[in-house]
Amino acid sequence: MTASDLRLGIDLGCSRMIGAIVDSHHRVHAERRHDVPIGDYAATVAAIAEMVRTLEADVGIEGLPVGVATPGRLNATRHLMCGSHADWLNNRPLPRDLGATLERGVRTAHKAGCLARAEQLEGAAEGARRVFAAVLGTGVSGALMIDGHLVGGANGFAGAWGHNSLPWPSAAEVRAAPSCGCGLAGCIETWLSGPGMSNDHVRRGGHTLTVPDIVARAEAGERLAGITLRDWLARSARALATVINLTQPEVIVVGGGLSRIRWLYSEVPKIWGRHCVADDPQTTLVAAAHGDASIARGAALLWPARAE
Numbered sequence: 001m002t003a004s005d006l007r008l009g010i011d012l013g014c015s016r017m018i019g020a021i022v023d024s025h026h027r028v029h030a031e032r033r034h035d036v037p038i039g040d041y042a043a044t045v046a047a048i049a050e051m052v053r054t055l056e057a058d059v060g061i062e063g064l065p066v067g068v069a070t071p072g073r074l075n076a077t078r079h080l081m082c083g084s085h086a087d088w089l090n091n092r093p094l095p096r097d098l099g100a101t102l103e104r105g106v107r108t109a110h111k112a113g114c115l116a117r118a119e120q121l122e123g124a125a126e127g128a129r130r131v132f133a134a135v136l137g138t139g140v141s142g143a144l145m146i147d148g149h150l151v152g153g154a155n156g157f158a159g160a161w162g163h164n165s166l167p168w169p170s171a172a173e174v175r176a177a178p179s180c181g182c183g184l185a186g187c188i189e190t191w192l193s194g195p196g197m198s199n200d201h202v203r204r205g206g207h208t209l210t211v212p213d214i215v216a217r218a219e220a221g222e223r224l225a226g227i228t229l230r231d232w233l234a235r236s237a238r239a240l241a242t243v244i245n246l247t248q249p250e251v252i253v254v255g256g257g258l259s260r261i262r263w264l265y266s267e268v269p270k271i272w273g274r275h276c277v278a279d280d281p282q283t284t285l286v287a288a289a290h291g292d293a294s295i296a297r298g299a300a301l302l303w304p305a306r307a308e
């Protein structure tokens, strides 16, 4: 290991952040998790900087290249954050402020893009020519990677499926369409995110529960939780079918907290076929190989390894 071999990545979530230091062979040398100071921008910048310094102390090397995966994206012309579910980041120059605090250049990219980088390079989508990375967490986002390159497109938002409308909604889903932070209603994010599933459970008369609790109750045979999980899977299948129809990925790799729902991988491909244009879609649906550290690893890859 040499100092020039190492890169540092942070996955900034809406409530938790994960940091990792990786080398040019993708080995992890340090990993940390910490709460995010929800609602406080200055404290969030300070917490990221603190995590960077703690990770660097773990390996005994300072001044590493830092990449940060963010909820939301950086506006290409104004260089301000936008579209973040962590709304205290919006309209803030996060890369500039982090760079000033850490006294070095800091690269940022959207979480889904970082997931795609990590998993296509040496993960669950390794070597696949056409990859869609879906993040299912507090928010829902996506990124499209073709031949190892992330596709931004004319407006920079290719793959941003979370604020499309839930496709093929039932009459009940149209009536219940939840309001979305983007100003519309019935967006995919309002149904498939963690808060989306929890709210759906409450709407049908259940208690306020976390996603792991809903899934555990469903697996234990509790009827209402079973319906909530079944409907979430069916909606996931419909939403991903539109991704398949539009982008024809070989692999859809899922990250974020809800990627731990194992039923996603066994059940959704059984359902999505009826909504896909292709008779027998060959797209595979897989969980991120690196679990909840995958996005942080992808953030580190925002910098080239100087030893490569």
Ligand SMILES: [Zn+2]
Residues within 6 Å of the ligand: 162, 163, 180, 181, 182, 183, 184, 185, 187, 189
């Ligand atoms: Zn929306």
